[in-house]
Amino acid sequence: MFLMSQKQTALLTLFLAALVLCLSLIFQPRGAKSPSSNLPIPAPYQYNGDWTALVALPKPSKWFFAPPSPPTQWNLQKGKKLFQKHCASCHGIHGDGKGAAATYLRISPANLVKGPLKFKSHLGKAPSREDLFRSITVGFPLSGMPSFGHLSPQDRWNLVAYLISRSSYLQQPKGKDLPSPPQVPSTPETLARGKALYQKLNCNTCHGIKGDGKGVIAGSLRDGQGKRIQPANFLLGYSGVKSGHTAKDIYRVILTGIPPFMPSHMPYLKQYTTKDIMSLARYVENMIFQGEEGIQKDWLAFQKEWRRRYPMEGLEKQAYPNRHDPALSRKFRQTSREKAKEKGCLACHEGIHLIQGDNGKMGEAILAMAGGEQGRTCVVCHEGNPQAYTKENAHANMFPDPGSMWVVSFAKGCGKCHVGHHGLSSLHGMSFPVKMQGPMVVNSRISDPSGKTGHSHVYRTQRSMMSTEFGKASYALQVAGFLKPREFIYADFEMADPLGEKPLVGTKAYQKWLLEALQKKEMVRIEKTRAFPPFYGMKKEWKKKKTRYLVDYYRKACGRCHLWHQGRYLKGEFRGGGCSACHVLYSREGLYEGKDPTITKKKGGHPQFHKITAKIPHTQCARCHMSLYKHENIPPDVKSLTGYGPEIHLDRGMECIDCHTSIDLHGDGNIYPSLQYQVETKCSDCHGTRQAFPWELPLGDRRKKGSPRGVFRYCETCQTHISQKGTCPNCQVRNKQAKIIEYLLTSRGNPRGNVFRKGNRVFLRRKMDGVLREVPLLKTGKLQSIRRNFPELKPYHSRTDLIQKHKRLECSACHSRQTSKCYICHLVRDDKKSSPDYLLSPPRFNPKKGTLTHYFLTKGSFNPKEVPRTKQERFWGLGHPDILPTLTGTLRPFQPVCITYAVIEKKVFGGDKPPFEKLVQKFYRLHMGKTFLGTPNAHEFTQRPRNCIECHKTNSQNQNPGEKEDEEE
Numbered sequence: 001m002f003l004m005s006q007k008q009t010a011l012l013t014l015f016l017a018a019l020v021l022c023l024s025l026i027f028q029p030r031g032a033k034s035p036s037s038n039l040p041i042p043a044p045y046q047y048n049g050d051w052t053a054l055v056a057l058p059k060p061s062k063w064f065f066a067p068p069s070p071p072t073q074w075n076l077q078k079g080k081k082l083f084q085k086h087c088a089s090c091h092g093i094h095g096d097g098k099g100a101a102a103t104y105l106r107i108s109p110a111n112l113v114k115g116p117l118k119f120k121s122h123l124g125k126a127p128s129r130e131d132l133f134r135s136i137t138v139g140f141p142l143s144g145m146p147s148f149g150h151l152s153p154q155d156r157w158n159l160v161a162y163l164i165s166r167s168s169y170l171q172q173p174k175g176k177d178l179p180s181p182p183q184v185p186s187t188p189e190t191l192a193r194g195k196a197l198y199q200k201l202n203c204n205t206c207h208g209i210k211g212d213g214k215g216v217i218a219g220s221l222r223d224g225q226g227k228r229i230q231p232a233n234f235l236l237g238y239s240g241v242k243s244g245h246t247a248k249d250i251y252r253v254i255l256t257g258i259p260p261f262m263p264s265h266m267p268y269l270k271q272y273t274t275k276d277i278m279s280l281a282r283y284v285e286n287m288i289f290q291g292e293e294g295i296q297k298d299w300l301a302f303q304k305e306w307r308r309r310y311p312m313e314g315l316e317k318q319a320y321p322n323r324h325d326p327a328l329s330r331k332f333r334q335t336s337r338e339k340a341k342e343k344g345c346l347a348c349h350e351g352i353h354l355i356q357g358d359n360g361k362m363g364e365a366i367l368a369m370a371g372g373e374q375g376r377t378c379v380v381c382h383e384g385n386p387q388a389y390t391k392e393n394a395h396a397n398m399f400p401d402p403g404s405m406w407v408v409s410f411a412k413g414c415g416k417c418h419v420g421h422h423g424l425s426s427l428h429g430m431s432f433p434v435k436m437q438g439p440m441v442v443n444s445r446i447s448d449p450s451g452k453t454g455h456s457h458v459y460r461t462q463r464s465m466m467s468t469e470f471g472k473a474s475y476a477l478q479v480a481g482f483l484k485p486r487e488f489i490y491a492d493f494e495m496a497d498p499l500g501e502k503p504l505v506g507t508k509a510y511q512k513w514l515l516e517a518l519q520k521k522e523m524v525r526i527e528k529t530r531a532f533p534p535f536y537g538m539k540k541e542w543k544k545k546k547t548r549y550l551v552d553y554y555r556k557a558c559g560r561c562h563l564w565h566q567g568r569y570l571k572g573e574f575r576g577g578g579c580s581a582c583h584v585l586y587s588r589e590g591l592y593e594g595k596d597p598t599i600t601k602k603k604g605g606h607p608q609f610h611k612i613t614a615k616i617p618h619t620q621c622a623r624c625h626m627s628l629y630k631h632e633n634i635p636p637d638v639k640s641l642t643g644y645g646p647e648i649h650l651d652r653g654m655e656c657i658d659c660h661t662s663i664d665l666h667g668d669g670n671i672y673p674s675l676q677y678q679v680e681t682k683c684s685d686c687h688g689t690r691q692a693f694p695w696e697l698p699l700g701d702r703r704k705k706g707s708p709r710g711v712f713r714y715c716e717t718c719q720t721h722i723s724q725k726g727t728c729p730n731c732q733v734r735n736k737q738a739k740i741i742e743y744l745l746t747s748r749g750n751p752r753g754n755v756f757r758k759g760n761r762v763f764l765r766r767k768m769d770g771v772l773r774e775v776p777l778l779k780t781g782k783l784q785s786i787r788r789n790f791p792e793l794k795p796y797h798s799r800t801d802l803i804q805k806h807k808r809l810e811c812s813a814c815h816s817r818q819t820s821k822c823y824i825c826h827l828v829r830d831d832k833k834s835s836p837d838y839l840l841s842p843p844r845f846n847p848k849k850g851t852l853t854h855y856f857l858t859k860g861s862f863n864p865k866e867v868p869r870t871k872q873e874r875f876w877g878l879g880h881p882d883i884l885p886t887l888t889g890t891l892r893p894f895q896p897v898c899i900t901y902a903v904i905e906k907k908v909f910g911g912d913k914p915p916f917e918k919l920v921q922k923f924y925r926l927h928m929g930k931t932f933l934g935t936p937n938a939h940e941f942t943q944r945p946r947n948c949i950e951c952h953k954t955n956s957q958n959q960n961p962g963e964k965e966d967e968e969e
Contacts, residue, residue, distance in 0.1 A: 050847045053383055053397035054410040055299050057142070057236070057434070063119060063243035064252065067133045068153045070160075079162025082155055086148060086372035089364055095166055100361070101368040104417065104440045107143040108223050115169040116259035119243045121252060123266060124175025132160045132170070139371075140242050144439035146371040150341075150387065179269070181251045184278040186286065194283025197276055201268065206231040206261070211287040213240075221261055228421075229261065234284060236434060237292025245288045250281040298433030305430065310843040316834055316857040321569040323605030332598045333391045344375025344386035345394070351595035353610045355381070362612065365417065365440065381413050399850040403580030403612075405467065405564045406842075407850035408458045411436035414579045418442055420456030422499060428843065429494040429528065444662075446614050447753045449714045449743055450721060453505045453662040456669065460504060461578070464667030464678065466624075467563045468495055471674040473532050476554045482533070488673035491529035492562050492839055497671050501525055504669030505662075509709075509749030510680075513699045514668075522700070526671045532559065532839050536858060549829060552860050560838035561624035565845075565852045574604055575623045577851060582665070583612050585620055614657070615768050621656045648941050656939075657767050658754060661746060676886055682747040683811035686755055686762060690778045695757060699749050701889075711742040712751035810892040813883050814945040833861035 084093065090105065092098040095112035102109050110117055119135060120127035127135070136156050139147035148156065164170045184190055198204065206221070208214040213233035221229040233240045243249060254277055257264035265277065332348045339347040346352070354374060356363035370376040376386045384398035402413025409427050411419050416438035423437035444454035461467055468491035477483040477490055501518055503511055517523040535552035560568065567575035567586075574590030575581045587593070590604030599606055649659070664679045672678040688694040698706025714721055715728040716739045722728055728738035743751040744762065754765045755775065762775040836855035846853040884894040 051299070051303050053399070054407070054412060054847050054850060055302075057239035062246075062249075063134055063138050064121060064249060065134065065137075067130050067137070070129065070133075070157050071154060074161035075158045076162050076165055078155070079158035079160075079165075082151070082159045083162055086151075087159075089368035089372065090144070095163065099368070101365045101440075104365050104442050105144045106421070106437070106439055106441045107229075109145075112163055113167045113169065115167075118258045119253075120256050122175040122177055123256065123264070124172060126170050126172045128174045129160050129164060132163060133157065136160065142239060142242065142439060144369060146369060146376075148371055150371075150373075178252060178255050179274050181248050181281075182275050182278050184247075184275055184282060186247075186282045190279045190282050191286055193276065194279040194281070194286075197272070197280045198283055201265065201280070203280075207234065211235055211284070211291070233291075234287040235291035235294070237288060237295050240291065241288065245285065247278065247281040247285040250284045251278055254281060295433055302430065302433060306843075309430075312844050312856070315840075315844075317854040318836065318857055319854050320852065321605065323569075323600075323603050325600035325603060328598055328600055329391070335389050337389045340387055340389040340394075342375075344373060345378040345384075346375040347389075348391075348394075348598055349378070349596050351597060353594050353596075355610065355612055357612055357614075365442070369416075369439070380416070383412065397848070401566065401576050401578075401580050401851050403576055403578045403584060404566075404845075404851040405462070405578035406845045406847075408578055409436075409462065410850075411438045411458075412850070415458050416440060418455075418457040418579075420459060420504070422456060422459060422504065424459060426496060426498060429496045444614075445753065447657075447662045448751050449741075449753050450507060450712060450751050452507045452510075453668075453750055456504045457579075457666050459499075460666040460669050461563065463495055463497055463669060463671045464665070465672065465675055466561075466581075466665070468492055468529060468671065469559060469562050470526070470529060470671065472558065473554070474673060476550065476558060477533075480550045482551070488524070488526060489530055490532050491671075492532050492559055493564065493843070494529060494531040495671060496528040497525075497669065499669060501670060506668055507712075507749050507751070509699065509745075513748055517700065523677055524673055525677075526673055529671060534840070535837075535860070552858075553827070553829075553862055555837050555839045556835050556860070556862060562838075562842075564842040565838065567623060569605060571604075573623060575620075576607070580607075581623070582616050582620060583614065585609070585611070585613065585617070586623070588619075616655070616657050617768065618650065618656050647939070648943055652773060653766060653769070653771065654764075654773075655766070655768050658764065661750060661752065663746075663748075663750065680746045680748040680750065685744060685746050685752065686764065686775045687811075688777050688779050693760065693777060693779055694744050694762065697747075699745075700747065709745045709749060711757055712745060714741050714743060714751070715739065716741060808885075808889065808891045809883070810886075810890050812892050812941070815941045815943070816893055816939075827862045830861045830863070831859060834859050835861040 083095075087095075088099055089101045090097075090099040090109040091112055092102070092109075096114070097109045097111040099109060115126060117127050117131075117135075120131045121134075122128060122131075133156055136151075136159060137147065137149045139145045139149075141147070148159075151159075204215055205217050206213075206215040208218070208231075211234035213231045213235075215231060218231050219228070221231070223229055232242075238245050241250075243253060253262075254265045269277070335347045343350070354363065354377065355366055366377050366380050367374065369380045373386075378384065379386050381402035382398050382400070385394050385396060388394035388396075399407050399413055401407065404413065407413040408415035408418070409424060411424055415424070415436070417440040419436070419438050419441075421441055423435040425432050425435050441455060443451045445451045446454070448454055465471060470488065470491040473491050474483065474488045478485055478487065483489060501515065503514055506514070514523060518525055532555065533551060535548055535555060563578050563581050566577040567573040567581075569590075571590075572588050574586040574588070576584050576586070584607045586606075587608050590606060592599045592601050592606035592608065594609045596610065659681050661680060664681055667678055684697060685694055688697065694709075695711050696708045698704060699709050700706070712721070713723070713725070715731060717736050718728060718730040718734070718738075720728070720730055722740060728740060731738035742757045743753065744755045744757060745751055754767055756763055756765075760777075760780065762777060763772055764775050765772050834857040837858045838855075840858065841854070841856045842852055844854070844856055845851060882894050883891050886892055
């Protein structure tokens with residue numbers, strides 16, 4: 001026996017410990033992991049630097065942590081002020097979960113007075129004060145509750161004290177502590193035991209066999225307000241659980257339960273051991289880790305496939321004009337740390353107009369999502385870091401335009417509130433790895449008092465005519481001879497409708513009528529569109545050169561008004577993309593007029609104010625829908641396109657939004673090939689017919705017999721729909737004075753929020769200024785005023801038998817003379833120059849910004865050609881448009897689709913030695929005559945109707961200019 005020194009003893013101990021560790025690793029069963037490492041944990045949200053901001057779901061912070069010691073004294077008055085500022089907008093001023101923003105949240109706010117609250121760390125009925133401190137600090141971002149970790153610990157404790165003082169439920173004593181979690185390694189045997197327990201304890205009835213949250217009873221779970229409760233989806237990875245994703249966190253939740261649906265599993269400890277429960281936790285943890293890793297791989301595959309479909313290599317590109325002032329950028333590139341912490345974004349943007357919307361409710365919702373801090377409201381929509389003191393860090397992963405279609409399509413920006421319950425599962429026909437959904441579900445009643453058409457805006461707008469330009473693209477290809485008449489295949493972009501033919505929105509009457517119309521083939525719905533063909537690479541398909549040139553012209557001119565990119569940097573065309581194209585107003589010059597000191601007022605490309613509005617003037621619509629307004633010599637308040645007198649609705653102070661409904665603009669979720677199928681607004685919705693009031697007409701075609709459509713009876717006092725005549729039953733119970741309004745319905749059964757009936761009179765409230773105007777009804781003698789005002793028309797319009805024979809006529813057939821003033825485009829195409837392709841560019845958007853930062857160019861540039869005065873006069877003012885049948889069988893004005901002439905300039909090479917070249921100009925007629933006609937979708941109504949002789953012409957009178965076909969020269 002020998003003695004060792006203290007140093008030798010320490011070295012021997014260290015050696016033996018290392019030896020034991022090595023032997024344990026060597027002889028560990030195959031597939032097992034050490035308790036410390038367990039499974040390899042994927043790093044959260046390391047998808048791709050460019051796409052991180054778009055695809056990353058909110059990552060919940062670790063809920064269970066040791067909070068700082070509570071103070072010795074509580075300041076309840078300070079806690080009350082903090083509650084009113086940060087919490088009351090969702091949880092209500094009394095803490096009952098009925099705040100102003102509560103109705104918009106997809107998951108109802110907790111009732112802090114009566115409970116039950118979901119997360120606690122002990123076996124009592126109510127969470128402890130430490131648990132409340134944890135929840136306030138961490139927040140639940142997927143449910144819409146932000147983190148309040150930016151508040152000082154003292155303020156958070158004061159807030160906890162105030163909550164406890166207001167609730168007997170929270171004043172209950174703390175329960176017993178949980179049994180300590182045992183050390184159970186994540187071995188295959190452990191996972192197999194956990195999986196068996198997962199099934200024995202019926203976890204799969206809610207969470208599903210695969211852990212995807214689709215158990216057999218998952219769809220029936222509802223909270224106290226009737227909102228659906230979604231069980232945790234473990235396949236979403238870290239974002240699928242709210243209070244921690246480690247085995248210890250899951251162990252705690254299993255034992256405490258999540259009231260009221262997930263019970264505590266403590267009673268099972270009589271049958272199972274804590275090691276069994278920990279095995280179950282390990283199994284769930286494994287599903288979460290696999291889900292996280294799978295999502296990352298799937299998003300990387302999605303991005304790779306996207307770039308394969310839309311490559312940027314080898315393409316010529318042109319940067320979108322810089323709209324910022326370098327001097328201002330340098331001036332505000334940094335602020336102080338203290339100011340950034342105190343004011344957030346307002347440290348630099350002080351004076352900016354805070355987003356409120358038209359009625360203030362949007363501002364309340366955004367302020368609630370920002371935790372009551374005005375300086376943090378910007379990041380709700382724009383993302384970024386509100387407490388960073390440098391511009392670079394504050395604007396990291398920030399979206400300049402949160403209304404961009406690319407941003408909202410990933411449930412960011414406007415998509416946080418306007419995606420709807422269905423979520424988003426694809427983009428341009430490519431499936432997402434996970435369904436994208438925001439924390440809020442807004443159901444707007446601005447244009448529809450029933451609220452049936454006020455949700456799921458993003459999914460609908462993606463498939464609407466303003467995003468796909470389906471009708472315009474189809475007609476262009478029909479004109480080119482690539483498609484047969486009334487053949488609808490190609491839109492601006494590839495788009496699919498995976499949710500089926502039942503519309504996402506609309507009243508039951510609307511949905512029933514639409515499904516019947518689709519079955520009878522009175523309506524046409526397309527399940528999937530194909531992207532508009534490219535100009536290059538399609539020479540075999542294009543048999544004629546002139547066909548290809550028209551396609552290229554469409555891609556570089558006609559097809560630029562879709563919502564997938566912002567407007568051009570030109571006077572009269574400044575606008576945002578997506579939601580911002582309509583709801584954010586721009587001046588003709590695109591200059592900022594607000595008080596934000598960081599935005600220049602000398603460069604175009606900025607909205608007038610930092611404001612979102614539903615009060616959209618017709619001048620904003622004209623950014624795309626009326627090229628006349630873009631002409632610098634035409635005043636912006638012009639009220640006539642034809643010179644036949646002022647447009648009667650504009651002359652009465654009305655705007656486009658007074659007539660057009662949410663479905664007209666956003667669609668209903670289906671893909672329609674023409675405006676005639678999407679637009680539900682008809683003149684008879686307000687004016688009726690000579691034989692019937694609007695409420696006496698049937699749904700759909702007014703010429704057919706059917707039950708009267710009726711009205712939508714709505715009580716404004718209690719904001720409920722009343723199905724039967726009489727007073728409001730809710731107001732009777734509450735002894736309140738009922739204010740019942742009878743709103744008129746559209747031709748397809750949806751209420752019009754600004755047109756209502758009083759007796760046999762109809763009134764319209766203008767949306768821009770609230771002015772009330774009476775609507776003239778044809779049945780009450782409007783026809784007599786036409787005879788009185790225009791006596792020269794009396795011999796024709798007094799013939800009732802003729803009116804009966806003209807039932808197929810739409811109102812625009814007689815009351816609109818709108819037609820193009822110059823419908824022939826004279827262009828010169830230069831093959832040597834390049835120009836932006838407005839269909840090639842948008843899918844190659846910048847994912848860091850969520851918008852288009854470059855235009856991508858292809859060879860071929862079209863420029864206007866000087867036309868001799870005599871020829872210009874020949875095509876200036878076509879007179880009266882023809883009356884022809886529409887796709888739905890009615891008669892309305894038609895005009896020749898844009899007839900385009902182009903001079904193609906090319907270099908033609910010939911001979912061998914020496915080489916020579918000559919410039920050859922070829923004159924192409926890109927559209928053949930009157931074969932293809934299109935409706936101008938008349939918006940130019942006058943009280944004076946057309947004379948009969950204007951329609952019933954002789955053949956010689958009915959010939960349009962340019963009808964003879966031109967050959968190549």
